[in-house]
Amino acid sequence: MVRDDLYITVPSFFRCPISLDVMKSPVSLCTGVTYDRSSIQRWLDNGNNxxxxxxQVLQSKDFVPNRNLQRLIQIWSDSVRDRVDSLESSDSRVSTDSVDSRDQLLVAITDLESGSENRFESLAKIVRFGQDSEENCDFLARTEGFVSVLVGFLDNVDEGLERSVELLEQIVMALNLVLNKIENREGLKNSILKSLKEREVQCLDSLLLVLQQGSVESKIASARVLKSIAVDTESKLLIAEKEGLVTELLKLITPEKDLNLIENALSCLVVISTPKRNKLKLVHLEAVKVFSNLLTSNLNFSVSVTEKVLKLVETVSSTKEGRSEICEEASCVAAIVNKVLKVSNVATEHAVTILWSVCYLFRDQKAQEAVTKANGLTKILLLMQSNCTPQVRQMCVDLLKIFRVNSKSCLSSYDTKTTHIMPF
Known part of the structure; x- marks a missing residue:
């Protein structure tokens, strides 16, 4: 199958202990040792026990197929064959470094599946492999059963707290590498969700532990994994109901945190906040203050971060309790007014929706005063002259009506030829 000058290294796990050849049909005895079926069958047929x-004396001569190992051998064989075909077509030498690295990866995955004591080192090796290139991530995603093994490791780890965190960090980072690469995205989500429902305490405890004590990189990975399993109302409620989890996500979006971590934590919160029960939970955890601190921060956040914060404020503004909290935060209302223009069309729509909710729908006097002080009416007029959407334009009309424009209004001093757009 492979020419001698390719120097392909065969993983020792793939060799039969009897024939020393790559196993074609690996089977395991009751002792746990795996052999090629034909070799062990000859051994037993010769009267050996x-x-x-x-x-060890065999308690039973029965053996069972080692499906996982057979699958890994097949993947390795296909990988080598692809490189041989590539060599023959281009008349060049196969990169042994590339082949060896994939061989070592498959050995590492075998270690995981067999419950080897070296699983921490194996996971670290897998993460380094995936981080090397997008091609490697694709290879991991195509390795059947790999994700299932990782999800299984989200159970409690009993090697001491410090070691547990380190191991869980490697697991979530490895899982994060393939989240966007797996072809059957729905199947992946359903697999994780099924495990979450069956072992919700262990899985969520593991992800929460990483959010609390992991590195910035592993916290980002944990937030992404949480986002990926929040696929329906049931899973979103399950995540939000885990004590301390939403609180920890809110802690990750303070201005002093890593910008990439802030954005990923916000993305997770946006996804899980849609059920009404979760909106109220955010309000009770004083999330409005956290959002306000981000909006009023002098840090140069990306447009994406600003949009996500405004989206979350809009989400909580759809509840009476949320609107009440927003109105109590005058600085929050002023910051929202400042985001009406010059950020993005998405941010504009979120900002106007929030102002419409608290000033027009909720008719809060404090919020109206905060908008006036922040020169909000002028910005609303400017927005109405732009190419805003019909929905945004109608909300602007509603807002102007609320402020009862008259000769004493701040709008009377707004000298412009465009006042004809005022709906009064």
Missing amino acids: TCPATM
Whole structure:
């Protein structure tokens, strides 16, 4: 199958202990040792009643197919064959470094599936492999059963707290590498969600532990994993009901945190906040103050971060309790007014919706005064002259009506030829 000058290294796990050849049909004895079916069958047919590798007396001569190992051998064989085909077509030498790295990866995955004590080192090796290139992430995503093994490791880890966190960090980072690469995205989500429902305490405890004690990189990965499993109302409620989880996500979006971490934590909150129960939970956890601190921060946040913060404020403004909290935060209302223009069309729509909700729908006097002080009416007029959407324009009309424009209004001093657009 492979020419001698390619120097392909065969992982030792793939060799039969009897024939030393790559196994075609690996089977395991009751001792746990795996052999090629034809080799162990000949051994037993010759009247032997021991395990060739351990020399233990066999309690049973039955053996079972090792499907996982057979799958890994097939993946490795296909990988080598692809490189051989590439060599023959281009008349060049195969990169042994590339082949060896994939061989080592498959050995690492085998270690995980077999429950080896080296699983921490194996996970670290897998993460480094995936981080090297997009091609490697694709290879991981195509490795059947890899995600299932990782999800299984989200159970409690009993190697001491410090070691547990380190191991869980590697698991969530490895899982994050393939979240956007797997072809059957729905199947992946359903697999994780199924495990979450069956072992919700362990899985969520593991992800929460990483959010609390992990590195910035692993916290980002954990937030992304949480976002990926929040696929329906049931899963969103399940995540939000986990004690301390939403609180920890809110802690990750303070201005002093890493900008990439802030954005990923916000993305997770946006996804899980849609059910009404979760909106109220955000309000009760004083999330409005957290959002306000971000909006009033002098840091140069990306447009995407600003849009997500405004989206969350808009989400909580759809509840009476949320509107009440927003109105109590005058600085928050002023900051929202400042985001009406010059950020993005998405940010504009979120900002206007919030102002419409608290000033027009909720008719809060404090919010109206905050808008006036922040020169909000002028900005609303300017917005109405732009190419805003019909929905935004109608909300602007409603807002202007609320402020009862008259000769004493701040609008009377707004000298412009465009006052004809005023709906009064």
